[in-house]
Amino acid sequence: xxxxxxxxxxxxxxxxxxxxxxxxxxxxxxxxxxxxxxxxxxxxxxxxxxxxxxxxxxxxxxxxxxxxxxxxxxxxxxxxxxxxxxxxxxxxxxxxxxxxxxxxxxxxxxxxxxxxxxxxxxxxxxxxxxxxxxxxxxxxxxxxxxxxxxxxxx
Amino acid sequence: xxxxxxxxxxxxxxxxxxxxxxxxxxxxxxxxxxxxxxxxxxxxxxxxxxxxxxxxxxxxxxxxxxxxxxxxxxxxxxxxxxxxxxxxxxxxxxxxxxxxxxxxxxxxx
Numbered sequence: 001x002x003x004x005x006x007x008x009x010x011x012x013x014x015x016x017x018x019x020x021x022x023x024x025x026x027x028x029x030x031x032x033x034x035x036x037x038x039x040x041x042x043x044x045x046x047x048x049x050x051x052x053x054x055x056x057x058x059x060x061x062x063x064x065x066x067x068x069x070x071x072x073x074x075x076x077x078x079x080x081x082x083x084x085x086x087x088x089x090x091x092x093x094x095x096x097x098x099x100x101x102x103x104x105x106x107x108x109x110x111x112x113x114x115x116x117x118x119x120x121x122x123x124x125x126x127x128x129x130x131x132x133x134x135x136x137x138x139x140x141x142x143x144x145x146x147x148x149x150x151x152x153x154x
Numbered sequence: 155x156x157x158x159x160x161x162x163x164x165x166x167x168x169x170x171x172x173x174x175x176x177x178x179x180x181x182x183x184x185x186x187x188x189x190x191x192x193x194x195x196x197x198x199x200x201x202x203x204x205x206x207x208x209x210x211x212x213x214x215x216x217x218x219x220x221x222x223x224x225x226x227x228x229x230x231x232x233x234x235x236x237x238x239x240x241x242x243x244x245x246x247x248x249x250x251x252x253x254x255x256x257x258x259x260x261x262x263x
Contacts, residue, residue: 011240013240013243013244013247015247015248015251017251017255019254019255019258021258021262022262025258025261025262026258029254029257029258029261035257035261038253038257039250039253039254039256039257040250040253040254088239095239095242096239097239099239116251116254118247118251120243120247123239123240123243
């Protein structure tokens with residue numbers, strides 16, 4: 001599988017909201033362990049320093065103990081924070097399956113505060129390589145329709 | 155809860171472009187017959203039936219016989235093995251953002 005094909009077939013989650021606060025205040029909530037623990041999860045060993053390794057503890061699933069292994073990739077105070085987010089186990093399908101992703105927070109000035117954009121990227125769907133290669137363009141459409149189906153199920 | 159097929163079965167079922175097109179057609183319609191599916195497809199009714207069989211086995215499609223017709227509909231649970239993890243995080247982050255909003259209000263009123 002080529003690198004390009006892999007990129008084209010990975011999916012990302014984007015949450016983008018404006019908060020009525022200064023970037024410096026939001027930055028603190030993204031980079032201070034105690035504050036992170038109050039809205040996200042309490043990290044173990046976190047420091048806003050590139051190359052720093054830390055973990056989050058979440059719900060275990062099967063052979064996976066629920067530990068998210070992270071590594072700080074980029075720190076641009078009050079602008080951008082990015083870290084690797086890895087976990088899961090090959091024996092799991094769905095929740096708890098292998099995950100090799102990147103979480104990026106980007107802050108930018110907005111009219112009434114700060115825009116915080118979260119991109120959680122690198123979700124590889126599916127894991128089966130042969131099937132994966134063949135999925136091609138159809139995949140995007142399938143994923144789009146999954147949203148409609150999930151809505152109908154609620 | 156309906157037993158979901160393993161991820162590889164689901165993927166194998168969706169790997170074939172024609173079968174995937176059949177599946178997408180079913181997703182787009184509420185319920186559809188083989189005849190209607192064949193009309194929308196470039197292959198024969200026999201081929202469409204074979205694809206339907208594979209989709210049923212993968213848990214992606216369910217059927218409902220009525221009179222002389224059989225109606226097919228998409229089974230959202232069939233795709234669950236593929237989307238569980240990702241939708242978990244979709245919900246996770248939206249909830250976390252709501253908590254962040256409350257926290258910011260508290261520390262910076």
